[in-house]
Amino acid sequence: MNPDSVIVVEQLRKSYDALEAVKGIEFEVKGGEVFGILGPNGAGKTTTVEILEGLRPRSGGLAMVLGFDPEKQTQQLKDRIGVCLQATNLPAKMRTHEALDLFASFYSRGVSTQKLLERLQLWDKRNAFYETLSGGQKQRLALALALVNDPQLLFLDEPTTGLDPQIRLEIHRLIEELKSEKRTVVLTTHYIEEAERLCDRVAIMDEGKIVAMGTPRELQSRSSNVSLIQIVLAQPLTQAELPRWPDAVSSVLEQEGRGLTVRSTRPARTLVEVMKWMDTQGLQLEDIHLHRPTLEDVFVELTGKKLRD
Amino acid sequence: MKHYLALIHIDLKLAFRQRTVIFFNYLFPFLIFFVFAELYRSRGGNSGMEFVLRFSLSIGLLGSGLFGAGIRAIQEREMNILRRYKVTPITPIPLLAASIVTGWVIFMPYVFMVFSLAHYAYKMAWPAHLAGLFLFIAIALAAFRAIGLVVASVANSMQEGTILVQLFYFPMLLLSGATVAVTDLPKWMHVVPKFVPSSYFVQGLESMLHGGSLAQNWEKLLVQIVAFAVGMVVSARMFRWEKEEKISRASKLWIAAVLLPFFARGIWEILSKR
Secondary structure (H helix, E strand, O other), rough: OOOOEEEEEEEEEEEEEEEEEEEEEEEEEEEOOOEEEEOOOOHHHHHHHHHHHHOOOOOEEEEEOOOOOOOOOOHHHHHHHEEEOOOOOOOOOOEHHHHHHHHOOOOOOOOOOHHHHHHOOOOHOOOOOOHHHOOOHHHHHHHHHHOOOOOOEEEEEOOOOOOOOHHHHHHHHHHHHHHHHHOOOEEEEHHHHHHHHOOOOOEEEEEEEEEEEEEHHHHHHHHOOOOOEEEOOOOOHHHHHHHOOEEEEEEEEEEOOOOOEEEEHHHHHHHHHHHHHHHOOOOOEEEEEOOOOOOOHHHHHHHHOOOOO | HHHHHHHHHHHHHHHOOHHHHHHHHHHHHHHHHHHHHHHHOOOOHHHHHHHHHHHHHHHHHHHHHHHHHHHHHHHHHHHHHHHHOOOOOHHHHHHHHHHHHHHHHHHHHEEEEEEEHHHHHHOOOOOOOOOHHHHHHHHHHHHHHHHHHHHHOOOOOOHHHHHHHHHHHHEEEHHOOOOOOOOHOOHHHOOOOHHHHHHHHHHHHHHOOOOOOOHHHHHHHHHHHHHHHHHHHHHHOOOOOOOOOOOOOOOHHHHHHHHHHHHHHHHHHHHHHH
């Protein structure tokens, strides 16, 4: 067990009658780290996080969070952590500032609720009823409630699900701020770009097991490492005209012969060869994209499923 | 302690922002009060006004207990509001305590107002033991809110909760003597009110309106105190934060625990008469 670890999980199991939701997983989260748990719906990530938050008892194994056993020292643990739940609500006629004042009263320590409202851009909405807030404002309030006790460890369970891209970006910026403040964040998500952008390390879960764990870059490098070169041509081609480029795994024409997709294990070298060939053929280029393998590709390779299945 | 005060404070604010709370706690009982007070005005004396008070206070008390405490608790669970509280360090006890205190703060001014109206507008004499009577009503209110909270604890859904509340509400209103005098019921039914929780409130209220003291009504008071205590223990024990946490059919029998003091008192009364 690493002394820097804020969370230690060993052989954690959770069963609901015959259904085994979490099947003996193991991981550690270090202080100041943003740790992502990635997986499709039903992978067991919310169950895992809820065990760590002290909301559910475990069926077996060990879990320690901030030195507390979530099952036995629940109240002490809850006093120290911040939680942003996936599906939650507040009374319709509760004002924004009232929610913060109420939740602040539950904890043994706290921060200025005025500063929190300002930080989460809710100051103008401090007197608004909960029912009048937009989806993004409700989510910002949920994050403000998670920060009301100034926690060093935060659990954010799919904090951007269902929000529009602009608000997702705002929440991403906030998580980056939390990271810069050296707070530890456990983030569950099924958005690849969220995990890639925000997480120091990621555990990929499927069917109650961790199928891969590491930094996003490590995980990407563990894939078969095939990149996509996508080219849009001005003139159509036929499949027969395409040569075999070095290191290219496949070359496919789409969009009535104007879209060329080349899969390559060494994309830089293949790209140069493709450009040379186009030049000699006198072909005009309209657009070009290079896609490195994503965590989604890693996930598909490991499980044979898509993340948002 | 600060979280108890914060919860009571916000519960009260939220209650007074709900039109339904204002309607069912004040407007509707006042309407009943005025309609029946006018109907009975011609009779003169205290008896008509006693019926009006019995009726309107019973409606208010049962409404506050079963709908105000019970249905509201189910609503908060169904809407995932309690789930948000679950991740904080609080236990169910401050939430339950806040519900009881909120009930008092909302309902007791109504009690004071109807007694004042009965006295000043309809010339009813003040009861001899007014403070004792108010205390009796406050304890009865706590007992009925505890019953409401137990109903909320054992109901797995709003649909189930509504059925349970109606199963309690109408018998307690119609068979307690609040609306129909027990003597007007068929003879074979005379035993039924002895097992209806609200009967003890109605009997105690009637006795104290006739000059009885709190001490003279100690049995009726005790049964309400025991029901309150059992109700709070059961609802804290059975408290569920999330709608997904369902309870088994067998666990629903805990509802009998809160009714037990009333059953015991009913049986004792029958046996002692024999």
